[in-house]
Amino acid sequence: MKLLLTSGGVTNASIRAALVGLLGKPIEECRALCVPTAQWGHPMCGPESVRGLIAADPAPDWQYLSGLGWASLGVLELTALPSIGRERWEPWVRQADVLLADGGDATYLAHWMRESGLAALLPSLPRTVWVGVSAGSMVLTPRIGDYFVEWPSAPSDRTLGVVGFSLFPHLNAFPGNSLADAERWAATIDNPAYAIDEQTAISVVDGTVEVISEGTWTTLREGLRATAPVSS
Numbered sequence: 001m002k003l004l005l006t007s008g009g010v011t012n013a014s015i016r017a018a019l020v021g022l023l024g025k026p027i028e029e030c031r032a033l034c035v036p037t038a039q040w041g042h043p044m045c046g047p048e049s050v051r052g053l054i055a056a057d058p059a060p061d062w063q064y065l066s067g068l069g070w071a072s073l074g075v076l077e078l079t080a081l082p083s084i085g086r087e088r089w090e091p092w093v094r095q096a097d098v099l100l101a102d103g104g105d106a107t108y109l110a111h112w113m114r115e116s117g118l119a120a121l122l123p124s125l126p127r128t129v130w131v132g133v134s135a136g137s138m139v140l141t142p143r144i145g146d147y148f149v150e151w152p153s154a155p156s157d158r159t160l161g162v163v164g165f166s167l168f169p170h171l172n173a174f175p176g177n178s179l180a181d182a183e184r185w186a187a188t189i190d191n192p193a194y195a196i197d198e199q200t201a202i203s204v205v206d207g208t209v210e211v212i213s214e215g216t217w218t219t220l221r222e223g224l225r226a227t228a229p230v231s232s
Contacts, residue, residue, distance in 0.1 A: 001122050002129045002205050003162070005137035007169035008198030009064030012214045015201045016068075022129045022203065023097055030097035032070040037078040038101065038135040041108020041151040053102050065100050065133055078109075081116035093121060098129040101136030103169075107154035109139045119160055134169045137202075141166045147185045157189075163204055168195040171216055179218065186220035193220040 002022045010016050016027075023030050036053050039045035054075050056067040066073060074092070076099065081089050093099070101109070113119040122130075130140070138144045140162040149157050166189050168182040182195035194202065199215025211217055 001125045002127075002203075003140060004129060004131045004201055004203055005140065005163075005167065006131065006133055006201040007137070007167075007171070007173075007196045009062075009133045010068055010131070010201075011064050012199050014212050014214050015199075018201060018203055018210075018212045019129070019131065022205070024127075025097075027068050027070060029071050031072045031074075031095060032066070032098045032100055033074045033076040033092065033096045034066050035076050035078065035099055035101040035109075035136065036104075037112050038104030038106060038109035038139070040079070041105030042103075042135070043150060045104050065102065065131065070098075076118075078112040078116040078118060081118070086117050090117075090121065093118070093128075094125070096128065098131055101130065101132045101139065103134030103136055105149070105151040105154070106135040106138040106141075106144045106159050107149055107157065108151040109135055110159040111151075111154075113139065113160065122162070137169065138167050142191050143189045145185045145188050147181075147188070163209075164191065165209075166191055166193040167202075168193060168220065171195045171197040171200075171218075173198055182218075182220060189221075191221070194218070195220055 004019055004022060010019055034053055036050045039050050052062050053066050056062060139159050141159055142161040143166050144157050144159055146157050168185055170177045186193045194217060196217045197215040200213035200217040203210045203212060
């Protein structure tokens with residue numbers, strides 16, 4: 001699977017060009033599935049925010065993800081998948097060009113990715129692109145830090161570990177997301193980490209990591225470049 005890990009979505013021309021490169025064809029020719037599941041695990045999300053994602057609302061929150069102009073746009077709600085059987089939903093995933101994983105709580109999303117079977121399926125999707133926003137990106141990291149855990153039933157801050165680094169999203173976007181906050185957060189985890197703002201994305205293809213940015217980003221822990229080669 002090809003990964004495009006973002007804080008705020010496809011927010012500028014550089015990130016959009018990176019996405020098109022990963023897809024191998026124009027966005028307007030691609031089939032997308034939205035994954036809203038992380039929203040249910042976060043107290044600031046609910047029916048209206050899920051509706052905005054699914055409806056590709058032109059408001060700023062979704063124009064950079066579901067509202068990019070996909071050829072088709074469907075919904076993959078992970079909490080429903082265990083009850084309908086893998087033989088039904090797996091073809092939907094394999095037919096999609098891209099999975100759009102929205103934000104919310106990354107530990108909740110990780111739980112349902114495992115429970116549904118989607119996490120186990122990802123390695124068999126080499127041509128599919130995963131576009132994450134906030135928690136939709138963080139879910140693929142090893143840990144998110146207690147700072148970002150909002151789901152009361154989360155057993156820990158550990159997530160799927162598909163990549164070898166953690167992410168601090170929304171750099172300078174909100175109170176509590178300053179560089180100083182990011183540095184304190186990084187001190188609580190034991191693996192390399194980035195802080196990224198809304199104009200930054202990280203592409204991961206075949207183990208190669210590339211930062212795409214028209215904004216601000218920083219490496220928060222030593223050892224990142226040895227673990228995951230970075231170009232920008």
